[in-house]
Amino acid sequence: MKLSKELVLQAKATFGTPTYLYDEAVLRSSFNELRDALPDCVDIFYALKVNPNLSLVKLIRSYGGNTEVCSLGELEIALKAGVAPQDIIFLGPYKKPEEHRRALEVGVYAIVVESETELRALSALAGSLGCTAPVAIRINPNFSASGSPWKMGGRPTHFGIEEDTAVANFGQYLALPNLHIKGIHVYNGTKILDAQSVYDNASYILDLYRNLTLRYDLDLSMVDVGGGLGIKYYENEKELDTRQLKQLLAPLFDSFHRQFPRTRIIVESGRFVAGKCGALLVTVDNIKHNHGKTFAVTDGGTNCHGAAAGSGQVLKRNFRIVHATGSNGAPLREYHISGPLCSPDDLLGRDVRIETLSEGDLLAVTASGAYGPTASPTLFHSHGHPAEVIVSHGRLFLARARQTALEIRDSHADVALDDMLAAPASAPVASSAPGVTASGATQAQLIEILRVVLKLPASTEVRADSHLRDHLGLDSLTSMELLVSLEDEIEGFFVNPDTIAPGHFNTVTTLAQYIDANRQNAPETASQGQPEVQYEPV
Numbered sequence: 001m002k003l004s005k006e007l008v009l010q011a012k013a014t015f016g017t018p019t020y021l022y023d024e025a026v027l028r029s030s031f032n033e034l035r036d037a038l039p040d041c042v043d044i045f046y047a048l049k050v051n052p053n054l055s056l057v058k059l060i061r062s063y064g065g066n067t068e069v070c071s072l073g074e075l076e077i078a079l080k081a082g083v084a085p086q087d088i089i090f091l092g093p094y095k096k097p098e099e100h101r102r103a104l105e106v107g108v109y110a111i112v113v114e115s116e117t118e119l120r121a122l123s124a125l126a127g128s129l130g131c132t133a134p135v136a137i138r139i140n141p142n143f144s145a146s147g148s149p150w151k152m153g154g155r156p157t158h159f160g161i162e163e164d165t166a167v168a169n170f171g172q173y174l175a176l177p178n179l180h181i182k183g184i185h186v187y188n189g190t191k192i193l194d195a196q197s198v199y200d201n202a203s204y205i206l207d208l209y210r211n212l213t214l215r216y217d218l219d220l221s222m223v224d225v226g227g228g229l230g231i232k233y234y235e236n237e238k239e240l241d242t243r244q245l246k247q248l249l250a251p252l253f254d255s256f257h258r259q260f261p262r263t264r265i266i267v268e269s270g271r272f273v274a275g276k277c278g279a280l281l282v283t284v285d286n287i288k289h290n291h292g293k294t295f296a297v298t299d300g301g302t303n304c305h306g307a308a309a310g311s312g313q314v315l316k317r318n319f320r321i322v323h324a325t326g327s328n329g330a331p332l333r334e335y336h337i338s339g340p341l342c343s344p345d346d347l348l349g350r351d352v353r354i355e356t357l358s359e360g361d362l363l364a365v366t367a368s369g370a371y372g373p374t375a376s377p378t379l380f381h382s383h384g385h386p387a388e389v390i391v392s393h394g395r396l397f398l399a400r401a402r403q404t405a406l407e408i409r410d411s412h413a414d415v416a417l418d419d420m421l422a423a424p425a426s427a428p429v430a431s432s433a434p435g436v437t438a439s440g441a442t443q444a445q446l447i448e449i450l451r452v453v454l455k456l457p458a459s460t461e462v463r464a465d466s467h468l469r470d471h472l473g474l475d476s477l478t479s480m481e482l483l484v485s486l487e488d489e490i491e492g493f494f495v496n497p498d499t500i501a502p503g504h505f506n507t508v509t510t511l512a513q514y515i516d517a518n519r520q521n522a523p524e525t526a527s528q529g530q531p532e533v534q535y536e537p538v
């Protein structure tokens, strides 16, 4: 994304900061790049969770995109953007009855059902409404997308019905009244930058569809192979090679299409379509030195852009942050770029090398069109939602106004003080948190794996309290390697990206406790006492 200095200054003067800028030309070219990488028999469904901005969805619709929605809010946005109900699918591991009802009422293409309970509830609801519900069964397969650092399938998650159960019970699903089971849906993971992984994933799902239709002699009409295509965020990453993707996917989908000409093939994409078109524009308010570091304090931080701040991620890596008005030719210096929050973690970038900053400078956090405000605690400090602006043909369009202080204030119910104080107080329930102990067996196994991954000589003593970073030399790269080895070697253990936190990597004991707490059939005591980390879907 390249915006002229004039446009950036105009955006600042007109809308202030922090503001997201979305460049229509880049959005269009990303969509077209994906369109071109897929054969014509494949339909692209844009995932609104990534960026539900109404004007952006309208643009994507105009390029030929369909939509995938996960809530009533997203459904209403898609409809308002002019997306035909037959080009909408509705999914999510929990849906409210009113969401099912509205999806049926407007006639979406498919409700992606994620559990047998949901299937029965939908069957009953459709019966009571006197209609037939269009359904795709979301399957959590016995296969995980190797190139995805953030896996939703192929491991224990709350998504979908596990493959063996779904395959065994598919006949029962078909027998449920008031449902039209159109096909299957699988979404295995996000941020995939390797074309071969995308291919392997799609190929597995198409085979699953083939096997199901053969086994039950079915005439299904929809297969959703997910997607999860990534974009480059960090220095050491390479863009997804869409030419290679095209070479791999064309024969795969074309031959499937020849075999099942009436089946709608769906690829879902959010990050790839919307990621590159966006930048978060922030203003440097003050620069200060603090205990050996230089901080550039800006008006937008984690509250606007949790993904760039690495919220909830063990490995915090910097998004590319640049001078929004172009190079100033000054020497490079290193800064921690922070936001306005009273949290030491409120850093958009750590040790960022950038041309010398001055107070008042405008910075752009690039590749920020996906998982921006939606994946950020915008109400922290009651700062509210940042403004969002579409840039098209040299013009700026306010696509979402900044939330004002009074709007935030007035979103609270103003309960009368007398009423609250008159209510009977209930005594808080005392709770005692038992100490957490890791099992000796896990600790011993962990020590063996640590020795291999960190190539520790036999003379290095590894004890329960050995510090993984300071004593044993664990770093960002070896942490990833370690997690992969632990998943491979320790039966039933899977890393849970929602709960893993830097604190788990302190000592052998803290990591062993985490392992125990995240093993299937883990002992009761081991699952207690997990430090909470924020959910961060990027």
Ligand SMILES: Cc1ncc(COP(=O)(O)O)c(C=O)c1O
Pocket (backbone or CB within 6 Å): 047, 050, 068, 091, 152, 187, 189, 190, 191, 227, 228, 229, 230, 268, 269, 270, 271, 272, 370, 537
């Ligand atoms: C079911 C589903 N579809 C689509 C997406 C969007 O994925 P991406 O942004 O990787 O394209 C997600 C992301 O979590 C998802 O869970």
